[in-house]
Amino acid sequence: MYRYDEFDARFVRERVAQFRDQVARRLDGSLTEDEFKPLRLKNGVYLQLHAYMLRVAIPYGTLSARQLRQLALIGEKYDRGYGHFTTRTNMQFNWPRLRDVPEILDLLADVEMHCIQTSGNCIRNVTADHFAGVAADEVEDPRPTAELIRQWSSLHPEFDYLPRKFKIAVTGSAHDRAVIKAHDIGLRILRNAKGEIGYEVMVGGGLGRTPMIAKTIRAFLPKHELLAYLEAVLRVYNLEGRRDNKYKARVKILVHEIGAEKFTELVEAEYAGLDGPSIDADPQEVARIAAYFAAPAYEKLAPRSSAYETAKAENRAFATWASVNLFPHKVPGYAAATISLKNIGEAPGDVTSAQMRVLADLAEKYSFDELRITHAQNVVLPHVKQDDLFAVWQALVAADLASANAGLITDIIACPGLDYCSLATARSIPIAQALAQRFANQQRQIDIGELNIKISGCINACGHHHVGHIGILGLEKSGKESYQITLGGDATLNAAIGENLGPGLAAQDVPDAIERIVDVYLKHRKADEPFIDAVRRLGLEPFKIALQETLHAPA
């Protein structure tokens, strides 16, 4: 894992001191709310429905046990004993007091964490594949790239006041698990015909009220040219992006309005005029960062563990969890374990301080002191020996963390919605809970197979509903909560925006509607055909009819 050097540490401490002073000046009236708001947002402090909210950056979703324990402590001391993992792999605390935030930031700095640029019109927390360093299809670990971008973008003087927020994601694999095509910039690490490593650069993706899939503007960018090229992209956006209307200010609108070809021309012209080598990172610095992400000291193990096979044979619940929640590791004898934060009836992504400590202990004992947070609001232990999986699972069972539903229909992404968020137009969590309860049966979930439901409580789409196989968008209609269902969204490299299935539904009708949609799939699917493939083959019509039946079902 990356460790702060003296410059990083000083930078974060100075920033805490600066924010402490800004809070004091707000309280004594030297700063008005209008002046203070952009300052607090750039330090991750929002005002939500019931309280302030603090968003802690978890760069590329990677955490150590010590860091997670500190989050547990903050949750206990300054919050209500829990935190919430978001689709940007950050952690949000829902109940901090403004007066306590400087103290919390100091506690975070103690473990090399901060809240810088988790909000505001700047480059946000960079995300990456949560199976970085694990996946067999990986060309290169995306985290050194993400860390390089984090350092370059932190308080970058030119890009600290962009037209709107800016999100970057990196994957190093052929399979995209980081939703890169729904980002302002998506980077895919790949090799060219000569075997050299570089990036496919995609720009202009995003969700929100105008969802767009990113367009490739460079099929292959040599690896060492990354920062100068990003600078060219950001500079074009900074100059040409709209500032007159915040709803049209994201780079996706610029790319859409002038076209990907013209945007590419502008970027390439800007790039040609830059002194690339003076901007690109020093190869020694790149190597220094990469060294922090070197593979841990794996043991040489047999590809199959007899202890693991025996435990599976003797314990059906463990076998089920193993078949659903494990991801193959590139190193023989290891596995990556997804720990679901989607217990039936709980809020997706919520985790108690006690559970955080259990996860920290497990990471320390069994996973080289490393955890990953996923954009699907789960946690991953990336490097567990197969021999240890049964012990890990037993500890998870004791902590109520052993739901066997990773990637299944109850592994629902949901934003906090109107239960917490001041922007929301409807609640999200109760819908997720009702759906999880409707599909709670383990065998039925497995029968249905991979199916992503994603729920947002407003058009800003923090719950990624546009790219859910089934998306649910909560709106207000005539003073009541109303839920629109979309179908056919896809968050992978086959990225697609889901299409609206029909009129909005009342909250209590959503589970019936989803069940009818699932029934259409079960009835028409071929052999092992996944839900999303069946939707593509069948088209929307049979599902629209199913939704109509829900609307006209007798009460």
Add this chain to the structure above:
Amino acid sequence: MTAAKRPPLPVILLANDLLDGEVVFWTGRGWSDRPAEALIAKDEAAAFELERAAAHALAQNKVVDAYLVDVALDAEGHAVPRHYREKIKTEGPSVRRDLGKQAGQSNLVPTGH
């Protein structure tokens, strides 16, 4: 806050405490974290007074995001917001009945008031 945006009567004035974030209600004498203590404006003149109180409080840096909310009166005469958003705001998360005002919790540090 202008009269043009004023919601239908009766109304109460709520805000978030600047220091602690807690949702607070104007009582006529100060701010309370208890919805039952909210001053209920039943006519235009009383609503206008609430608006003045909001403007004054914002200028004093005591609260943020102060605005009027239209309410119904329950059997005991207490104000209950008509809109589900404001109802959740005055109660706490509907998915965590153990948290927020509905559970008797408050983020206000008493010495601050």
